[in-house]
Amino acid sequence: MKNILFTIFALFLLSFSLFAQKSIDDSFSQKKMHKDLKLFRDIREKANSGLYKYRSKNEIDSIYNWAENEIKNSSTYRDFYNIIWKLTDFEGSLHNGLNLPKKVNASVKAEKTGYFPFPVKLIEGKLRMNMDSTQIPLGAEILSINNTPIEKVLPNLHKYYTTDGFNKTGKAIGINGSFSYYYRLHYGKQEQFLVAYKTSNEILTQTIQSVSYKKRRENFIKKRHSLSYDKNSYSDIEKNEFYYFEMLENDIAKLTLNTFAIGGNAQDPIHIRYTEFLDSVFTLLKEKKVNNLIVDIRDNGGGTDPNDLVTYSYLSSRNFMENTEAWISFRKIPYWKHIKGEIAFYKKPILKMLYNKELKKIFPLEKEGKYYEDSTSDDHQVRMPKQNAFTGKVYLMISPRVASAGSLFAAMSASEENTIVVGEETQGGYYGHNGHIPLNYTLSKSKLKMFFSIVNLEQDVPKKDNQPIGSGIMPDYEITQSYQDFIKNEDTQLNYVLEFIEKK
Structure with a gap:
């Protein structure tokens, strides 16, 4: 049944509307920020069953108070984008994400300067050069960029790669694959980079000119030293x-x-x-x-x-199920008008009806405002170990x-x-985690595309001390x-x- 929902919903994954924003660094009014922040929170509270999976009500209230105050010091579209990313990451679900609208994303990809040129990789907790260069040698430890210590840079970039719960190791996958891009998103375009680095016991500095979006990707995809070792981590698997x-x-x-x-x-x-x-x-x-x-x-x-x-x-040595519990937080999909797609307006009510009908089949049991799968679900099918x-x-x-x-x-x-x-x-x-069924919304003013999975799952695993x-x-x-x-x-x-x- 989950596959039916994916098929139905595939028509609604793209969103198109008139939108003046062209550059991520353009000005963006605080009034629009506040309106989209309210909509963002309203959608998460109504539709996202994982909002309080790892965070208390007080913690969620606190970070939204932070966001409100942060807007007072914000003036650009990128400022707001980073606020929404921090909120998205804070929830603790690897299926959470945020995409730029089509025009803004295209403008970023067309940028001719502004990017750190070299791929890097976290090795034993240290950020190392992952490409041999005449400016900085392979394996050199990056200590600081533009006078900011790397131990302060990295936490600012973690928000762009979401992970389950409080996990931090997964952030390294994002850093290793997209450090240059993340740096640009958080710190803005840089024409050059003052890099302090360490080789053996010698600390040196080097001023590096920025490169284009295309060039930084080319360096990573084709020239990174670790390509033969980690190619399946950062490209489509053959x-x-x-x-x-x-x-x-x-x-x-x-x-x-x-x-x-x-x-x-x-x-x-x-x-x-x-x-x-x-x-x-x-x-x-x-x-x-x-x-x-x-x-x-x-x-x-x-x-x-x-x-x-x-x-x-x-x-396996035991009988098992996929999960012991799975639920969503609504009976009818909320804020439907903010799910937009390439489909005729007169067909949207039909799609909404089909979607809600399918959700009701999958999650028929209501308990204290939550809607659960019942014993007929494939997720609760008892499976046995194979004979061999x-x-x-x-x-x-x-x-x-x-x-x-x-x-x-x-x-x-x-x-x-x-x-x-x-x-x-x-x-x-x-x-456990939030997974299975994704929802995709578009915020009204910024046209940022937010997505998350709506099914709160508890996996069929025993408690372990470690x-x-x-x-x-x-x-x-x-x-x-x-x-x-x-x-x-x-x-x-x-x-x-x-x-x-x-x-x-």
Whole structure:
């Protein structure tokens, strides 16, 4: 049924209207800011079931009071854009987001100057040059930019990459991939950058001229040093790399799952091929009596049901459901007029009726102003372990890139007693998240496009002492890529797992 909603709603994802704003740095009146801020909050309170998932009423009130005061010192469209981003990030959902209207976005992409030219990467907590240059060498630690220490710069950029709960490791994915763009959004266009950096024990400075939006993207996509190591984290994954299996040694196998975006539903031929692949893998593992299985999901940003659940059924030792609870906060979609799209006005009432009707089917139970799925939902279907489910030792490799369906799979797998989790905290939550069904709204005055997922989910996982509420999936062994391995583009985490197995 969730897929039906996606189909119905696909017609409404784009928004078009007359809008004078052309540049993100243009002036924007405080009166318009206040009106859009009120609308933004009204929509979140009515439609977003995750508003208070991690934040108390007092905390939400407090940050909106901050926003009201911030507007008093604001004068540009970019000022307001950054205020809305901070509110969006504060809620704690990786499915939250904000897009610029078409004209403003086009003007940003056409900019000929203003951008920090070099890709960077966080390595062991330090921001390193991720490109060799005659101005600043590969691997140099960036200490400050334009006299602002980097430890003050980075928190200002975190808001542009939302994560579940209070997670911070996932912010590194945004920083590594879009530092230059985020810097421009927060600090404005810069004609040049005074960079203080460190090589070995020497601290140096260099003045760097800015580049165009296009050039900074080209440097990242084609010239970053780590491209061969992290290409699947920052580009579309090739079909032949969606998933694959390899025997490393007689008693060690590795299953790599880079995405769960494998077909649209259980009847999709692509999904069926995937289940056949899984069955052949786990049949082979049983026949060969393999005792050690590495499951690498470090690049898995999610996908569609039931790929995650079917995969877990080959690792599970228990009966399980996708979630124990799922609810939304409204019976009829609120503020419908602010959802605009390419569809004739006379068809909009029909679409609204269909959408609300489908939501009522999916969430029929009302309890204290919330609308829940019932026992007939696919989400609450009890699933059993596969007959050839793996019973040896599982080494689950995770990273901050793991999100959504990827983190659901990681949470369930991490709950198994025979699983050892290695890597870094995921950006997706262990106990739950907001997901499944997105809503997209356009603010009246700024035309900013806000989106969030409306289903508040509690995942079917046990409580664990090392999994605090509001965190991502925490590793049993926290291992990050070392500086030396970054320079050599070697896999610190995989090498650790292989050595761990050998020692055992």
